[in-house]
Every structure is written in structure tokens, then in C-alpha cells.
Amino acid sequence: MAKDVTSREENYSQWYNDLVVKADLAEQSAVRGCMVIKPYGYAIWEKMQRILDAKFKETGAQNAYFPLFIPKSFLSKEAEHVEGFAKECAVVTHHRLKKDPHGKGLIADPDARLEEELVVRPTSETIIWNTYKNWISSWRDLPLMCNQWANVVRWEMRTRLFLRTAEFLWQEGHTAHATSQEAQQEARRMVEVYADFARNYMAMPVIVGHKSPNERFAGALDTLTIEAMMQDGKALQAGTSHFLGQNFAKAFDVQFANKEGKLEYVWATSWGVSTRLMGALIMSHGDDNGLVLPPALAPIQVVMVPIYKSQEELAAVVEKMNVIAEELKAKGISVKIDDRDTLRPGFKFAEWELKGVPVRVAMGPRDLAAGTAELARRDTLTKESVPVDGLPGKIAALLDDIQKNIYDKALAYRNANVRKVDSWEEFKTEIQKGGFLLCHWDGTVETEEKIKEETKATIRCIPIDTYDNEEEGKCIYSGKPSKGRVVFAISY
RNA sequence: CGGGGUGUGGCGCAGUUGGUUAGCGUACUUGGUUUGGGACCAAGUGGUCCUCCGUUCGAGUCGGAGUACCCCGACCA
16 A cells, blocks of 8 residues: 555656546546546536435525626625635626637627626625525524535636536535524534535545634635545545635625614625545545445445356346345445446456446356355455355445445544654654644744745644644744644645 | 646557658457456558648658647645
């Protein structure tokens, strides 16, 4: 494992792109920095959506949909928000094309210029708060909690498949509350929903924490994050939940009459996760044979490969497989019988491994005679011959075991790469080795920025719960007093 | 926007100091033999060599300009 990781560090990106393409998840589109998500990749995303959506609904949020286009003026209403996003917006200026009178092709018709330019949403706070203004007038309207599944566009200078594409799919929740406390609780609750999803479905350990002021969402008073460690030791921000205070309420004049009949501004949160989670999934668990998908998110949990010489043998094996498949389906397990007769078994094995299918069952004439099957697991790449009797039950248990094993493996890897560092000299060499460094920090933006300049490392979060954060000490850079350790890492 | 690299059948690449019918692997098509870890044999299909301009008897190869993509920075919830 360690050797593999080293070789990936050298050319991690190449490995990652090859893997993604070969595993049929996605590819670059003709449009700059955008990606095409292929059917198998999208099936994973759909599964994520379904699980998250159910969790959101449990919290009382409802789905809604807001426009793709945002009037330019909306974006400028919240000062910090503009500053954060203005540099990376795609802008619609015209509503019609015409033939170029001086050459070939089409040009934007100068007569069709928009009076007010429209921005393709980089996030929807502004248009949603402009709408909420009309939905909220009384304390009885609160809390208001909407989520939308949508695409957003951010014109990043440099893009990267899954991790930072120009257009990406995500969900964004936007809530309005009567009190600051309630809004903060909501932000905290949602980051825990994300953490639970990452750990129990993606099998990806994450650290929950607050962002430092420097890394906060544009316009937020507090940003909560889940931070994951990829196999090359870099950090990936996998999801965020923001306490927005009254900033957007004031910018868009969203007030409600409280029980005393007085007008008050509402308190807001927003929270989101994106298709970046798929990148996180790939980079957390993938190995040199391709993807390793946790059973909870695998579109196909069990693939069955028949082995045969004649059509009669194929029919006999598939008949037996169908019986097992029905039992598995009855247990809620998704199964695919790969009966393509143009491909040899070895090819199919390699292909399904590349796609990360957790469990493979192979059966041939010998198995039929002996009442056995070959059971292989993707996470350990091991296989064994087992009796067909009781196989569905065994597979169900195996899936649970794989889910747990993948998490444990990722957790062990992360823990092995989290180190406490107490001197600046040590910090500078240790940070280059990858992994998370737990260090004291004086709490100032200046220190954070200097550390970033000198080492490229950023504060990933000020952890909550995961690590004991009560210990006092001295800032690694300035030597000034610190109330607790924070997580430093090089990030994607 | 800086620094570097690469553009040659669908994909991955080779192509020598310019030289004649542009090649290899893979994929694809057809036929046959195979099938318990990415099959083999045979015969085929498929290319305005990124674009334009130039040098030359002759350009995939040399020169110039443009363009696209990749990597490293800057940038980035």
C-alpha cells in the first residue's frame, strides 16, 4: 500500500484521470473545465442523492427549485458574497445570435443585448433570499427550510475532474430561523448529517470542524466543514454548512413579525455537498485495480459471472444464478448476472473490479456438480469456494463486512498520517510528507496567511469532537498563546 | 495570466540528418479455434499527420503565427 501511494504522489493526477476514464465514471467534455458523467458514474450520484435526500427530509427540509439565472444586481447586495464570487462568474449578455455579416459563423446580435446582465448561479443564496423575502412575514412562517438539487457554474482558472469542475451538480440547503441560536443549531445539525453520510455510506472518515475566518464561505459568520484525507495525504473539503447570521436577511430585507409584533431580521444557514463527493470516494478507496466502492453506494453490489463452454452449460449456470439472484434481490441487494457470451470470464473479472463492484460470484459446471460457488471480495481481492446453500445470507453479511472494512482501512490510514507537531522547523518538513498536522495556532489571519505562503498548508478546520481540542499551548508560528490544536494540511 | 509539455485512425504511441505507398499496439469487422483471471490464428475496415502562412524539387519532419489540451504556479466554499 505504502509503495503504491508513493508512486501515486509522483503522478497522482494521471493515475486518477486514467482510473476515472477507464472505470467509466466520467470524462472531459468539449466545454472547458466541464465533465460528462457517464451512466455508471451517474448511478453512484443518484444513489448518493437518494440517501441524502431522505436525510434532509427527516430534518424537515423540503425540495424546491430556483432559477439558473441571477440578475447581476442581486449578487452585489451582500458585500463579502460579491467579493468571493464575482471573479468566477459566467455572464449572459445577449438573448439572440445572428449570422456574422463580416465573416462566417454566428455572433451575438448587438440589438439583443440584455438590459441587465444575468449571472449563471455560482450558488443560489441571492436569488433564494430575494424569493424568501416574499415568503416570510410572521414568526409562524419560520423556520423555512428548502433544499435544491441543481447545477452551478464557477469559472475556475484551473479545473480538475470531479474535484473542481467549471459546472458541477450539488444540493444546496437554505434555511431561515427566528433566532441566532436556532440557526447555529441547524448549521451544526446539517454538518453532522454530512459527517454521518461520509462515514456510514461513503466509508470515508471525516473530521468535523469550524473553518478559520480566512477559509470561511463568502458572507458567512461561521463555516462548518467535513474534511477528509485522500490516499496521497492531501486534504479534501467534502461538505460545508454555514451559519450566515443576518447578513443575507439584511441584504435582501427579510424580516418577520415576532410574537410581540416587532419586526426582526431572520437568521440564516446554507449547506451543500457536490459531485466532488464522487472524487472523494474514488480517491479514498481506489487501488491499482480501479475503483473500490462501498456496498452502500455501489450501483451493482453483486456481479455474477457464469463460466461455461457450451450454451447448455451457460443455461444451466444462469438458471442457478437466477435463483440466487432472486433471493439476493429479496434482501434488497442489487445483482447483475453478466451473461454476455462474447467475453471471457477473466475479462469480466477485470472489468467489474475496475468498476469497484464489492462482491463477485463465479459459477461453472464444476460448481454446479459440487454445489459450490466462487465468492470474491473487491476490497481485499481475495476469493474462496463456498457452498451455494445459504449463499445469499453469506453475501449479505459479507457486504456489511466490506462496508466496515473499507471504513476501517481508510480510518487506519488517516490516523497513521495525523501527527502532532510543536515546532516550526518540524512543521516545514513534516507538512511536505502529506497528512494532517495537529498544531497550535494563535487564531490570527496574519499567521494563517504567512504559514500558507511559506508552506502552502492551510488550516483545514478547528476540529470539534474528533480530536481533544482543549489542550493549551503556543502557536507554532508566532509562539503566542493558543487555546487548542487545529488541523493543517495541503489541500486539493 | 506566467513557466513547461503535448497535438499523427476511436484510444495509446513511434516516425532517424526533410525523401517517395505514414507505421505499431489496442479497439473495431469477418471467419475459425477457444472459454475456471484481461484468449489465439487469419483476413479486413478506418488517417485533410491541430489550423493557417512560409522555406523547399519534395514537409508528419524545418521556420513563423494561431489554437486546443495537459502539468506546475497564481486563483479557488
